[in-house]
Amino acid sequence: MELRQLRYFSVLAEELNFTRAAARLHISQPPLSMQIAQLETELGAALFRRTSRRVELTEAGVCFLHDVRAVLARLKDAGVRVRAVDQGLAGRVEVGLSGSHFLGPLPDLIARYATTHPDVSVILNEMKPSDQIDALREHRIDVSFTRACITDPLLDCVPLWPDPVLAVLPAGHPLAAKRQLRLAELADEHFVVLRRDTSAFAQHIFDCCAKAGFTPRASQAVSEVPAQLNLVEAGLGVALVPASTCQRLKAGVVTCTLTDPTPQANVFAIVRKDSPTKARETFLASIAAPLEA
The missing domain is CATH 3.40.190.290 (D-Maltodextrin-Binding Protein; domain 2)
Known part of the structure; x- marks a missing residue:
């Protein structure tokens, strides 16, 4: 059973006319008739009653149409989700951070991101900075917010904002x-x-x-x-x-x-080099943008 056959069946079930269905599908009538016949053979049941005057769905055809519409709708939704994930508009970002970041600009930046990317789930995991690095290496989080840039062949350090x-x-x-x-x-x-x-x-x-x-x-x-x-x-x-x-x-x-001296607590995002996701990239791009006045 092919996806093409399901689409052909769905259109014919709506039109109940081979000529109109073929025109809507931008094919000729013989290939449409052949695909429907093959589908019925594979299912072992007639889906349509054909007469010289009309085409009707059989009882089995009515039942099959219900399921086919559900399958096609799921496929359409899946396509929308795939495109959203590919564009960074959907997905999940696991964030590691310590308590001090809740007192700074980060909550407002995350809230701003949530309004522009409502289908991306941002999960905050409060943990010690040292534990965040372990969590990154073990793929338990996607981003670590820290106040010290680290040197690690597996990780990238992205400067975000100064913090004296x-x-x-x-x-x-x-x-x-x-x-x-x-x-x-x-x-x-x-x-x-x-x-x-x-x-x-x-x-x-x-x-x-x-x-x-x-x-x-x-x-x-x-x-x-x-x-x-x-x-x-x-x-x-x-x-x-x-x-x-x-x-x-x-x-x-x-x-x-x-x-004399002036200590710094500048904020960095630490991420893995080998596992970027579009959601993570859009999240970081939004966080790195300056706060709106």
Whole structure:
């Protein structure tokens, strides 16, 4: 049984006239008659009653028409979906990210993408940056958002947007009135730090402090930036966090820009080189575009 035969049958069932059906199919009448006869032979049942005056569907033909229409409709839908997937308008993107990204521009960027690509499912998986790289290698996620570019023969690193690091202090701190600090001015402070085993960004902060001539004294060590901010507000120390995470700070904390050196928390997308999908590519293109004013 061929797809062509099903289409011929469907058109003839609608027209109930071989001449009109053949014209609609842009073929001559004999090939149409031959294909319908072959289909009936294969099915072992007559689909049409033919007389000199009219063509009618048999009871078996009526039943077969119901199923054929369903098959053709499914095939049409499948064609639409295939074209949508090929154009990046449908599919699924598994994203790995850490908690700090929920405080920056990423949620708004994903929401914007969802409005333009409603048939692409974007699944967010919150996990430590180090776990995201393992998940990429194991094909469990498609994109990792991270604050450190990595060198790996299997992976590509795509720059997204700059994100300088700010000092966050309790509102009543003696240094809180300053708008800008040299990093070394924080040498005697107690820090709420990120655990260095959780991300390359945590190590970057530690290295910047070392370059400024001190080792940060950790009063608390946590895994996520939101925890840092809450503990700073409680007065348990100061913290160095990405500027994008400070957009919705509570009244109990203040921020200062940093110099000498100025740590960076720039955001990158990490993807596998060997498994691109159109949905992933349209997603990254949208995320990398600047936020609309």
